[in-house]
Amino acid sequence: MKNVYIYDTTLRDGTQGEGISFSSEDKLKVAKKLDSLGVAYIEGGWPGSNPKDLEFFKQASKASFKNAKLTAFGSTRRAFCSPADDSNLNFLIESGAKAIAIFGKTWDFQVIEALRTTLEENLKMIEDSVAYLKSNSLEVIFDAEHFFDGYKANPEYAIEALKAAERGGADCLALCDTNGGSLPHEIEDIVAKVKQALTTPIGIHAHNDGELAVANSIAAVRAGATQVQGTMNGFGERCGNANLCSIIPNLQLKSDYNCIGDNIKYLTEASRYISEIANVVHHSNQPFVGRSAFTHKGGMHVSAILKNAKTYEHIEPETVGNQRRVLMSELAGQSNVLFKAKELGLDVSKEHPETKTIINEIKELEHQGYQFEAAEASFELLLRKAFSEVKEIIALDSFKLIIEKRGDQKVTSDAIVKLKINGSGTTSITADDGNGPVNALDNALRKTLEDIYPTLKDVYLTDYKVRVIDEKDGTAAKIRVLIESSDGETNWSTVGVSENIIDASWQALTDSYRYALLGKEDEAIIDNTQLERKGILNH
């Protein structure tokens, strides 16, 4: 098995996609996930281009990666200057990245039209920019922008440009189909010719404008490329970059190339996690990793599948961490629930009467738009409630919110929360304001909760995500809220769904506190004099 090195550019070229943007903290989370998936390179951004990328490299260069080399992206030096005087190149060196990718022009038309310099100067820019980075002991990848279009227009000059990078000492020449319009047989043919003319390892960087980026990447590998650049889920400008989630299994499961070894079984999880962080929909029909990729609908197919799965499946879904779904069948759901319940140590079996009830309840909730894949704490609460394992000391069920805007003044949010203390017959009413309605609710809620459970002071919300589920109905659509919380040691996620965003947030928020209190029911400090205090609005 030959090795192919996976070069992930989700965090750089992927963010050129419409609607894709990551905070520098998001970028770190994605980088860690990619590293654990086993990619060889993580291109984190262009440190010279904006402060967010600079901040990311400052943090990421301190992190330790098991598999991946942190890589920074930039361009060859400006025309007619020394590389040592080029601030962009120096930003790359200072970024702390172990490998650097710089792009340069290889299409004569582009040198003249876009770069507005001479063909000779462009070759010098390539050679001495690469050499300068190499003299700083960095691994250097030369991204040959527009290479295939350039080769078709002027093969001699395109090869000259690669030779300039080779003379500079480049470790890899990544051939870019920047406009994404090449066909697989053209790619295979041109890569083979490049292999004959040069000795440096070759990479491929494809775009999906012809819906051929996966095929083009595979064609390049067949012709001898050993590095494949792409993004998770094919994120990227216009029609996206080459989709690593499809390239990796095609190479590794169907051809004789190793990309990420045994980690391929985490591919589906990584793909969905990264969509979640980017807060974009994970397309259900995405090959290999999509929710529908191994879903069977037609009645005839389903009975064939039950006889023998390979009649309608090209690979076993588990190989890439995905699973088979059979629509209108209970088999998939039930086994998941049983599996999870067993993990929690709950005494469930198919015969147990609660099992059927809870499976039906989960189905109904999923039908309403709840999703428990990213909200395991809410799922655990549901299971434990079904088996009567949750005692509620405080009924978290009443609030009033007043949100007001007057002229050009800042919008105010004030919340009143009314909590009944079960057993004691008392009620606690507290109020607070906040930056927004959910923050106001949270602040008011905590006034009581922290009195009764002082350990809740360590609990804080780390993440708040909102997704409109059915976007067709305008402002009356259903909304799903995911909240992530932490007590500094563990993290947990909860979910709420409603037509009303405040209600959905309240569900997720109160579930988070319910989860934090699991097993701590007996720690409650109930002091009636305290509870008699009534909060009023601060203003």
Added chain:
Amino acid sequence: MKNVYIYDTTLRDGTQGEGISFSSEDKLKVAKKLDSLGVAYIEGGWPGSNPKDLEFFKQASKASFKNAKLTAFGSTRRAFCSPADDSNLNFLIESGAKAIAIFGKTWDFQVIEALRTTLEENLKMIEDSVAYLKSNSLEVIFDAEHFFDGYKANPEYAIEALKAAERGGADCLALCDTNGGSLPHEIEDIVAKVKQALTTPIGIHAHNDGELAVANSIAAVRAGATQVQGTMNGFGERCGNANLCSIIPNLQLKSDYNCIGDNIKYLTEASRYISEIANVVHHSNQPFVGRSAFTHKGGMHVSAILKNAKTYEHIEPETVGNQRRVLMSELAGQSNVLFKAKELGLDVSKEHPETKTIINEIKELEHQGYQFEAAEASFELLLRKAFSEVKEIIALDSFKLIIEKRGDQKVTSDAIVKLKINGSGTTSITADDGNGPVNALDNALRKTLEDIYPTLKDVYLTDYKVRVIDEKDGTAAKIRVLIESSDGETNWSTVGVSENIIDASWQALTDSYRYALLGKEDEAIIDNTQLERKGILNH
């Protein structure tokens, strides 16, 4: 230029996709659109399988198609019976379709496992089913199910099965990659071998399980296939069928094959129309026909595009009826703003003093988290305001919202909106409730707005998106809301950003109405007696 015959199966195999279903009336609309696009075959359904398909054929066989042959789908006869006694085959004959596609088994494993008959009987089933349909003066396409998997397992038997269809008189042998797992070089190789063994024209039917269906279809055509089966937008089971919207332009604009001639300029419209009828989202990053397929975001790309479009476009968007878009984003600079302003007919230039002001304002807003790439209407309002082109008759600046939850009851949302009518000195106060807070605000707002501008009754919200921008601050994070609106003819998008989700929604909502009123400022009907009316909460 060689001809390739496009065989559309959107109405049959496409409907196996999750969430895709057409009424028989929808099917007729789609068929007419496909015919005007110039496809050669429209596979309308399986008349033997359900009454909806039977009904469709009854109507469609009366319709006159300019370009396409109406085609019915079915299977070879059952084992050990005469074709004349097979009700399925007779349904096909009675359907009124001009061409018939019947599928049969070509993989020995499938004959034994799924069909549970002998290898010899299967060959007879293929031959005499085809012959029976031919004797009824029909054009017959034999769909060789699982052909590529079958060929890999037992090439002799797979070829035998095709020869049986050829003996029966089939007009075309369509080779199916039913499980969608083949690679392009395998397809090209196997199709070439089939071409050597048989004389009947060859077709290709690919599925997208490896994200390779477009490449596989092209590979088959390069090896000699003359019919390509696929669906519009790649609709279909699991990961979809081969996407005709990508195959057609790849063959016709980049290779030497004619598919639909000059009608290719209607491709984008047909693609979007069919998504609309199917009531599914048209993916913006879809190659060739997607809204983002020729969209430019990065500042450097944009300045290059302004110099010469072919630097970042593989084809001219107009060729397929699509268009270029330039997005506003933090990555873009001055050149984007100037480009957009010119499009709006505003008199801007780098020297104009307002130009610098507005660019700084946009930068500041983007820094705060606004994103104008998906909110072109808000962007246009900003530009027009900077050039004093917006007159505001109504000041949309005050509201009060009360959201309440009591015990297990449904959360209620009530809004009071106070609007000042500029110039008249009057104030309108209205109130309404809603499914959620934003819906309540919208309802209350419209009570006044529609009185003054009756044409706003036609305006409705079509989409509402919420994204948390910086998620690490929990519920105090900033929130961006995108709203899409329509008046039935045009659509527009607006944006709002705030720590307060209600405030962000209010900004996007009021921007939407401001945009709807652009140029209509003089249509206001201001009736003071009406405005004196004060709305109160309904409950």
